[in-house]
Amino acid sequence: MVSKQTRSRRQVGIKCFNVESEAELERISRIASELGVVAPISLRVNPDVDPKTHPYISTGLKESKFGIPMDQALQLYRTAQTLTGIAIKGIDCHIGSQITQLAPYLDALDKMFELIDQLADQGIALEHFDIGGGMGVRYEQEPDFPLQALSDALQQKMADRDLRVILEPGRYIIANAGVLLTEVLYTKHNATRAFAVVDAAMNDLIRPALYDAVQAVHPVVEQFNPSGHFEIVGPICEAGDFLAKHCLIDLEQGALIALATSGAYGMSMSSNYNTRCRAAEVLVHGGHAQLIRRRETIQDLLAAETNLDTSTTAPNLTTTSTIRAR
Numbered sequence: 001m002v003s004k005q006t007r008s009r010r011q012v013g014i015k016c017f018n019v020e021s022e023a024e025l026e027r028i029s030r031i032a033s034e035l036g037v038v039a040p041i042s043l044r045v046n047p048d049v050d051p052k053t054h055p056y057i058s059t060g061l062k063e064s065k066f067g068i069p070m071d072q073a074l075q076l077y078r079t080a081q082t083l084t085g086i087a088i089k090g091i092d093c094h095i096g097s098q099i100t101q102l103a104p105y106l107d108a109l110d111k112m113f114e115l116i117d118q119l120a121d122q123g124i125a126l127e128h129f130d131i132g133g134g135m136g137v138r139y140e141q142e143p144d145f146p147l148q149a150l151s152d153a154l155q156q157k158m159a160d161r162d163l164r165v166i167l168e169p170g171r172y173i174i175a176n177a178g179v180l181l182t183e184v185l186y187t188k189h190n191a192t193r194a195f196a197v198v199d200a201a202m203n204d205l206i207r208p209a210l211y212d213a214v215q216a217v218h219p220v221v222e223q224f225n226p227s228g229h230f231e232i233v234g235p236i237c238e239a240g241d242f243l244a245k246h247c248l249i250d251l252e253q254g255a256l257i258a259l260a261t262s263g264a265y266g267m268s269m270s271s272n273y274n275t276r277c278r279a280a281e282v283l284v285h286g287g288h289a290q291l292i293r294r295r296e297t298i299q300d301l302l303a304a305e306t307n308l309d310t311s312t313t314a315p316n317l318t319t320t321s322t323i324r325a326r
Contacts, residue, residue: 133170178262178266184255236273236276
């Protein structure tokens with residue numbers, strides 16, 4: 001992946017490679033030198049800060065796979081100075097996602113600015129500081145993220161340092177701009193629960209199954225004083241194929257419901273699991289709706305497959321192939 005990114009930079013224009021390891025740094029240096037270009041880089045540093053979020057999206061702890069350990073970063077910047085084909089531009093950290101508290105950011109900023117000052121003392125001047133993203137949004141009852149307080153703290157800690165600050169607020173911007181619209185195929189009951197089986201499934205929205213995420217469920221037709229309690233589930237043969245649990249809502253076959261806050265990590269994490277076609281995307285602006293991504297078809301899913309009867313040229317994996325029967 002690094003090879004493809006580096007080789008395509010001339011065409012697409014990459015502002016900066018956020019480097020995660022010494023091996024990746026050396027590869028970028030080698031490829032850039034072969035191409036006769038200079039690759040702008042920053043190092044993603046792991047500040048060992050607990051973001052107080054789901055363990056799968058906690059990326060700033062020292063035991064995680066992400067970034068360069070804080071105690072190795074200074075030496076790796078020195079190494080970067082000696083390599084050809086690269087230009088040191090900045091420093092980066094990203095401690096996690098769906099963070100609802102200010103304290104983890106403040107801890108990370110303190111550690112990162114200490115490292116930035118050490119780099120300056122070594123004559124390594126940086127142009128930017130990418131503080132990552134992860135600002136939480138409201139899925140259920142989460143508090144509003146204190147964005148203004150983060151901005152105030154960042155400006156104070158910046159002091160007179162000449163750095164451009166980069167922020168990556170993807171979820172914070174787009175999550176609440178999208179809903180997953182789905183239809184109830186049928187309802188069913190067992191001794192203890194009522195289920196609404198819908199035409200969406202875990203392949204369309206993986207967050208509930210993967211993170212135990214809770215996303216609000218709204219009936220498209222407004223309800224007053226609902227009395228039903230339903231599990232919203234998909235038709236895939238997996239116990240983990242659920243979209244919401246313990247929903248206070250009245251449902252029947254044909255009802256439409258919307259799962260809120262699906263604008264982030266909805267379509268981008270969807271899949272064709274169980275040979276299911278991904279849904280269409282519709283952009284709504286005021287009273288106008290426009291199809292911006294058509295629904296997939298079975299033909300789309302099969303288009304990349306090759307018939308066994310078709311003569312194809314296979315890659316030459318070995319010069320000699322031997323099959324032995326025992």
